[in-house]
Amino acid sequence: MAGAATVEKALDVLFHLHDAGEAVGLSDIGRALNLPKSSCHRLLSSLMDREMVDRDEWGRYRPGLALLSLGIGAQRREPVVSAARPILEREAEGLGETVFLIGLRHRRLRVLDKVEGSGFLRAAPRIGDVVPADITAAGKLYSVFGEGGDELSPAETREIAGRGAAVNRDAWINGLSVLAVPVWQESGQGPGDLVAVLAVAAASPRFDRLGENEIETRLLAGAASIGERMSAGGVSRRHDRIGRKPR
Amino acid sequence: MAGAATVEKALDVLFHLHDAGEAVGLSDIGRALNLPKSSCHRLLSSLMDREMVDRDEWGRYRPGLALLSLGIGAQRREPVVSAARPILEREAEGLGETVFLIGLRHRRLRVLDKVEGSGFLRAAPRIGDVVPADITAAGKLYSVFGEGGDELSPAETREIAGRGAAVNRDAWINGLSVLAVPVWQESGQGPGDLVAVLAVAAASPRFDRLGENEIETRLLAGAASIGERMSAGGVSRRHDRIGRKPR
DNA sequence: TTGAAACGTTCCATTAATGGGAACACTGTA
DNA sequence: TACAGTGTTCCCATTAATGGAACGTTTCAA
Incomplete structure (x- = not known):
């Protein structure tokens, strides 16, 4: 403007x-x-x-x-990235599939980081790319737990909210299955903040062979680790600076 | 201007x-x-x-x-980066130390890629950063084998040219030792092109414990692999486009 | 060999965007 | 309460960006 x-x-x-x-x-x-x-x-x-x-x-x-x-510098300023890096590497190694860290920035979902697996088929989105919100597992999580994101059907909302994870099969890219879990940062009081989403993408046959449950439990543990590392790792909520909030 | x-x-x-x-x-x-x-x-x-x-x-x-x-996009256009990635990961894993891929761009040495080792001390330069040409092992290699770079003493030039590797101890960062080898791409005729430098940085005690010879042989093998991958991996020198060379 | 058409580069009068002061609402400090 | 600091928004004379035209090369087709 x-x-x-x-x-x-x-x-x-x-x-x-x-x-x-x-x-x-x-x-x-x-x-x-x-x-x-x-x-x-x-x-x-x-x-x-x-x-x-x-x-x-x-x-x-x-x-x-x-x-x-400049880009690496911008990425380095995201506390969730440094907290999540080791977990991304561990899960990519353990599962052998590509693991994504996706965050909501500027009302859009962005790939904050990713570590590729060993599989022959690898998911396309690159670090820094914007991913569509309406058809991805990450988008579903944000629409249920976060502030942004589009509306979802009540049935699906209830299922995701109860399960604490979202699955996407073939809707985004044909032949690709994705499972995503939220990354919470405890803020001391009240419920935690949704700071990112952890997701694994794999070719559907491979996804089935690994098993949804196996993937889900691993990712949930990983997301919990990231949350802990952020609270522990000196993500100090400084309020000692002058200035007012935007808008 | x-x-x-x-x-x-x-x-x-x-x-x-x-x-x-x-x-x-x-x-x-x-x-x-x-x-x-x-x-x-x-x-x-x-x-x-x-x-x-x-x-x-x-x-x-x-x-x-x-x-x-944008930055990841710029990195992706560097053929040497994709060719070197697996080798960087393999050597960082094998040596347990940080491995750098450094290239001469715009008359300055830039970190094109790096994979961190497991050591507690990690070398500071980040991906995309410019590194000084006059005091680094990479800079020495470029001044001997490449076109850019500063002049070196005849004695040191002869040693590096004969050995095919450059070492830097404490000159750049105190307590840090670096060993670098050139990455050659065979161009069919004549000598190859110096397309990048492969370097390992480690705290000096750890560097000595690994041994210069061990590091050097590993890096030389790695650099050879990168060169082969570039020649094989469809780095086709396309001349089918319109336009003239700059300058 | 010659011509036309593409390329990237440079120049310059016209025009539109910019600089920077002033005024604004607001927050934290003295 | 007064003050000094934010970030934001006007505004107009001045300045700097604009884009058409011309230039020298290179490439391709005739």
């Missing part, structure tokens, strides 16, 4: 390079975004000065490695 | 948030960068719209998670 138009155009360029998947030429960018070549060139120059954009050997543009430093 | 000043200011803000380490208030940003509050506010609004910047519960600003998606 209110904003610096130039910055938004620069971000358009940056995200376009990200979405493109492969390196893109200047003229292609201009056509895709309805920007004159000279504007593109100027924006890209500024982005390249900070290595937000890089060029391949043919001069085409692609996202730069400064983004990696 | 030629550029969009607004974009550069926005990037100033972004990198400032990254460097700050903790969330920063609007006025603090303005003071640090000599920008008026209204300008900061506008820039931050545009950055927040795309989740390049996020706010904590007190309204202070911090890097946003969209950067994570």
